[in-house]
Amino acid sequence: MPKHPKLSLLLTGNELMAGDIVDSNSAMIAQMTQALGCPIFYKATVGDDLDLLSHEITRIAEFSDVLIVNGGLGPTIDDLTAEALANVMGVALEEQPQALQQLERWCESKRISLNAANRKQVILPQGIELIANATGSAPGFSAMVRNCKVICTPGVPSELKHMFRDEILPNLDISKNAQVKRYRLRVFGMGESGIQTLVKKHIANWPTEIELGFRASLPMLEVKLQAQNKSDYPALEQCLAQVKGLLGDHIVTEDHRVISAVVKDLLIEKQQTITFAESCTGGLIAANLTEIAGASAVFEAGFVTYSNAMKQALVNVSDASLRQHGAVSEPVVREMLSGALLKTNANIGVAVSGVAGPSGGSNEKPVGTVWIAWGTATHAKAHCFYFPVDRKRFQILVAAVAFDLVRRELLGINEQAIYFKERTFKPRH
């Protein structure tokens, strides 16, 4: 097994210490190095304090092979990373001609004039190696501090992402030695503990070399299987096949698509169009679909029918059904679905009506109850689920269930998802 370099992070910025921003950069870097089998060994975060920053660079470099310093490269006087590294290296700061050229080109392309503040960004420690910044004005740079490679990177997430992925990561030893192989499965309708229990029960001798990981990717769950070495690839393939067998049709995709994108692609493949009649989700289902580029190929229109009157006026729900069964009922969602299909000529559709809360619940239909109808004009199904969670999460979950039901319908999956068992609404007595 290849030995990992000790990879540490040092983040700097008062905005991190004041809680003004959540640090997403660490996770971004860690995900990229972890994908090569190398997690972050150590991380420290400090404010814009020259002494503390210098002290931490020296200290962490002593026990690390690589230290990524993130932030503090900007044009303001709070940006102290170059000065701190110069302190640590015992060298002077000087304007770097090559960096200045890059900066001039960047200013030109953005049609902004090069001012003194910008120019500060190319005053860097003597002897550093420059790292190109394809998307911003501050160049990155690196230098050896004792036996540790110290790499200074911009704090702006989009700049960091490109620089780390394209300029830094390929030159680290972890890339050169990486034998990591990984599979991801995006799952809907099963939780981490449920999957772990299944795996424990059904896969007797899970090989220790194969890492099983989980990452919340709401409303889906990402299941990762990973091997560090070529010699473990056969075990990885075997575990993958077993896990796939256990998760079955709860696996929505093996790539990065969200569930509405998977459904959009399936609709294109099957040459179908879709519509929605939404009450409790209030437009979220349509919004989830139309956030995907190219949705217009499968979607012409949707209805947000929030009031009873509008359920009648816009999607032909009958007064009788509303009066006899209430808005959250099987007849009403079935009529909403038929009405929406009729008015849009879509092939397939979903209608939802539920109690999102926090108020509006009753003993018979508590907050979290939702009727969903889905299918075609001639073959529609309906079911009542129960998601007793807060309003926003309820809407996100119901939208995801809507897409999952359509996915199952389009794929002709006859078995019901686990959420039919776990989340079916059972009226109280």
Next chain:
Amino acid sequence: MPKHPKLSLLLTGNELMAGDIVDSNSAMIAQMTQALGCPIFYKATVGDDLDLLSHEITRIAEFSDVLIVNGGLGPTIDDLTAEALANVMGVALEEQPQALQQLERWCESKRISLNAANRKQVILPQGIELIANATGSAPGFSAMVRNCKVICTPGVPSELKHMFRDEILPNLDISKNAQVKRYRLRVFGMGESGIQTLVKKHIANWPTEIELGFRASLPMLEVKLQAQNKSDYPALEQCLAQVKGLLGDHIVTEDHRVISAVVKDLLIEKQQTITFAESCTGGLIAANLTEIAGASAVFEAGFVTYSNAMKQALVNVSDASLRQHGAVSEPVVREMLSGALLKTNANIGVAVSGVAGPSGGSNEKPVGTVWIAWGTATHAKAHCFYFPVDRKRFQILVAAVAFDLVRRELLGINEQAIYFKERTFKPRH
């Protein structure tokens, strides 16, 4: 000015080092302490490694007054915080009867049986002080390490939030001495640099005691003004009045509401109802409104009319307008608005049609162009904006502009927002 205690954080968890989760706990703690005028002084993050964790507790305690350790209190063998603290203190671990009682009550309330794994959570270092956990099974605990108070807290964000806010923060010196006073303004349509430029230009001698801060709260920007001491309150009030004067009607709210919630409350106040006819936002405007509890008081129905045919069928857009001007045009959004108002009997409405991209743009109407119509059946306005950003951000921005235009209409604000100047679409020649 009260001297702040040096407050440090130590986070633990392999999931943090692997990038499986983004650390939001640090920002949550920092926001609460910063609100009392005390930022975090230092932060370190390590994996589930007993030696490293013990080493870091000792090291950071040496230069801190308070050290919050977060994570590692759970029931699994990876949860090492109690053992690490016992190492550092040089004491043994023992089952804490009082903590066990709490745990038993918690299990009872959740109707789960107390097993050995759970019971591990109450095996804690001798001599610690317990901290109640109102929302989870693992108690917090604290002890002095030399002159530093070390406080161990659960990693689950909701548990941490309650415990830190209700049990820990009130007992810290920063609470007892706090004189911090703060105002927040939630602004739409102005950016951080624009506001800073305005402030520099118009407020000659900004007092150094008054902190001006910014926090992105997409699509709005939160502007914070803060004073640390009672003696600075008059200056704070003066700065606040000046900043309010500069930002004017770009201030959407001085509380935590999102822009759709502000509009919902205004509609209730003015006893108006609203509807939407959405093309490029695909339901997002309706979804933003209906994610707010109580939206049904002001919203009966909305239309997602994505195709030209459905713009005609559902909201009465004329074939002539579509053919002569195209779907992204003033006549079409005006007709969409009239049609939606007519069909729903709402008092006020918004209609949007634009090019969200990434494809579908032309020389005349590039990606980012959007026509918006808003107002009532008798008094409608329309304007063409240009937001050349990625699809998702475009949709979020257009939805926010829709709400802001309605807000201005309802408040009778005659002046146009800055985005009319900066974001109006100017056709190329």
